[in-house]
Amino acid sequence: MFGFFNKDKLPKPLKTILAPKKGFTERTRVLFLSAYKHKFGETIPARKFVFATKVLAVILVAFGITGGISVYADRQNVGPKSPLYPLKLYGEVLQLAISKKEVQPDLHIEFAERRLAEVEILKNESVKANEAQIARTMKDFGEDIKASLAAAGDRDYSEERLPKFCRSLDELISTSSPNVKEVLLAQPKITEKFHNQCDKFLSADGGADGSASSSKGLDGRGNGDGVRIKSASSSPNFNDKEKTNKSDDSQPKLDSGFRGNTEANIINNLMKNNNHKEQKIESKNKD
């Protein structure tokens, strides 16, 4: 019965006796609070603001930290194996979100270029575990190409700029390393859209002068001209030779009838590309 005293708590019956009636406590509560308001005035519950401020502060800090790290990852151009890589991609998405529509296709190309560079790094490592990573990166690359074409096909993007855009995209694909080209050959769908939209310009360039970048091959094979990747659904305007080579096969074809490029030419292109990248890095370092 008096075990409660060991705990220094009142027994229930006594607690009930000593408890006030509910009506009384509620009545007194109203009186007390009205007297309180009379003295202190109507107040806004401070706790709400404190909580809201804290939540806002946490969100801002989280954004700040994430943004800072993503900028760092972007500057360092971290590889796909880095734990900061998702933040780099996140930073790219943000960059695209805040950039003007006119700039977006170029940004997409820049990011596609990054993806190719990453694939090259992964390929060079020749580790089996990299295959999944390469597939993912190539998927991102494909999405970048697709998005860049979609953005370029937008009405805001002037027709004058579209051929230029196509040429730079072609340059990017054609000057990529043999490793990357191998991956591209294995996944023809990635470049399919590019051909659909850009072939008319590239073939026109090719017709005008033989030194157009579109003539550069993808894998350096073929009869002295380099090889161009082409899917079955490629535009019929691609070029005359393409028409002759067209078949129902959905596998990528090696279009070897282009202007007189050789493997040496491709290597030159690659070297040019590398020099260009080095120059970019040097200028960045100078900045």
Next chain:
Amino acid sequence: MRIKKAAGWGICNNTRLKSYLFMEFSFEIGKLNRLACRMKKGDSRAAAALYDELAPKVFGFCFSRIRLKHVAEDLTQEIFVKLLEKIDTFDDMKGNFPVWFWRFVRNHLIDYYREKKIQPFSDFSDDVIESASLAHPQRAIDSRLETDRLRAFIGSLDDDEQNLFELRYVAELSYKQIAEIVSKSEGSLRVAASRLKQKIRKNFIS
């Protein structure tokens, strides 16, 4: 609508800092101190929470002393109205809120006795006991017997013991806080409390 300065970041930091510095990890004390600080700054929600926390205990305290229900209710109301007047004088750096509050309640009761010259009744009113035990008749009889013994016992306590009973069991203060209020050492209070417990056992078991 008049907007008071929001009790936001930094409010009651003194209380919080003090509780960390002096290792006062008692959740209840910290909670009451913070509520009091916020109430002092004009936060009506804190005032309401403080009332909900303290009102039943204040009523129990007054009722066990006066043993007249309506007087205990009046006194409870008076105490809370007076709390509004006095809350500005509470300094969280000088002492903790429960000690300050229950000292204030005791003083109010002493003032009441001095003014009214009313002697406490030696019994609880029957309607309270009946209302507490209507639902279960058997339990009601047991409860009645127990309560009869208990109220006779409380009536037989001297002032110090009654103080201890009220502060320890009704107000639910710690020995340290009671020691501050009644100006006695914590050890002597513990001894007195154990004697009180023995007295209760002897009274009720025999």
